[in-house]
Amino acid sequence: MSESETVLSALEDGVLRLTLNRPDKLNAFNEAMHVALRAGFERAHSDDHVRAVLLTGAGRGFSAGQDLGDRDPRKGGTPDLGQTIETFYNPLLRLIRNLEKPVVCAVNGVAAGAGANIAFACDITLAARSARFIQAFAKIGLVPDSGGTWSLSRLIGEARAKALALTAEPLDAETAASWGLIWRAIDDAALLDEATALAARLAAGPTKGIGLTKRAIQAAANNAFDEQLDLERDLQREAGRSADYAEGVAAFLEKRKPEFKGR
Numbered sequence: 001m002s003e004s005e006t007v008l009s010a011l012e013d014g015v016l017r018l019t020l021n022r023p024d025k026l027n028a029f030n031e032a033m034h035v036a037l038r039a040g041f042e043r044a045h046s047d048d049h050v051r052a053v054l055l056t057g058a059g060r061g062f063s064a065g066q067d068l069g070d071r072d073p074r075k076g077g078t079p080d081l082g083q084t085i086e087t088f089y090n091p092l093l094r095l096i097r098n099l100e101k102p103v104v105c106a107v108n109g110v111a112a113g114a115g116a117n118i119a120f121a122c123d124i125t126l127a128a129r130s131a132r133f134i135q136a137f138a139k140i141g142l143v144p145d146s147g148g149t150w151s152l153s154r155l156i157g158e159a160r161a162k163a164l165a166l167t168a169e170p171l172d173a174e175t176a177a178s179w180g181l182i183w184r185a186i187d188d189a190a191l192l193d194e195a196t197a198l199a200a201r202l203a204a205g206p207t208k209g210i211g212l213t214k215r216a217i218q219a220a221a222n223n224a225f226d227e228q229l230d231l232e233r234d235l236q237r238e239a240g241r242s243a244d245y246a247e248g249v250a251a252f253l254e255k256r257k258p259e260f261k262g263r
């Protein structure tokens, strides 16, 4: 499989669909898949035709995290995992979080290790009812990465974060939704249609304002209330200058459907 085939990429109705595509390995990450996925998110940053991203996996899994075949200790040597985190995982997570466009994730099956934590870093995560989330790191002596310690402790609190991370027990999609780790659990057969419709709806929306909203909510975790009020003022000023805001208000007053351009 060539590098570009490890992630399928398709742009339709403003939605860039990125499909992790190593199904025989449950879409575990090798270097080629990292490079291809990063290229997809870089395109989302730079291409104005991309108004939203939909991330999903091919086959029965979403992603089983790092490809452990590339970490075989029997082949000798000790890999510098800090280096691979710095080179591959951290840039990917930063690209997802810093993209000022919505990222929808459709978790179509098991999401383990970095695979789970990438799903938790997306803006709106839906999961098939049969999907499971596993902090698999504990089974091989590693620490949760890809922002997992950050996301888990913020989204579900320290007690649940520690229990998941230390035991590597699988968490089903319904429980993940009820705990606030993801948005919704969806019937397996309906997952992709629902996620696609959601991403298309967002892509047709005022994506400039949506991007600023994403920035504000992400900043809230590190801001005091007064700082956040100031940030909201600044971002509202920026949103208020957008063409989409003018279009939204005009459409409301003219009792018609708005046509947003993401500007």
Ligand code: T3D
Binding pocket: 024, 025, 026, 028, 064, 065, 066, 067, 068, 069, 071, 081, 084, 085, 110, 112, 113, 114, 115, 134, 136, 137, 139, 140, 142, 145
């Ligand atoms: O190294 C660094 O750069 C540091 C960064 C680390 C980030 C990480 O993500 S560390 C965590 C790595 N991931 C894991 O430890 C998960 C390993 N996989 C599993 O525990 C299980 O496969 C699952 C719980 C995810 C799913 O179990 P199950 O029973 O549904 O499927 P399976 O039979 O185990 O897997 C199906 C196939 O996928 C199988 O191949 P085969 O035997 O049919 O040829 C299996 O070997 C392969 N596979 C699954 N996960 C990985 C994998 N191959 C390579 N790497 C994997 N992570």
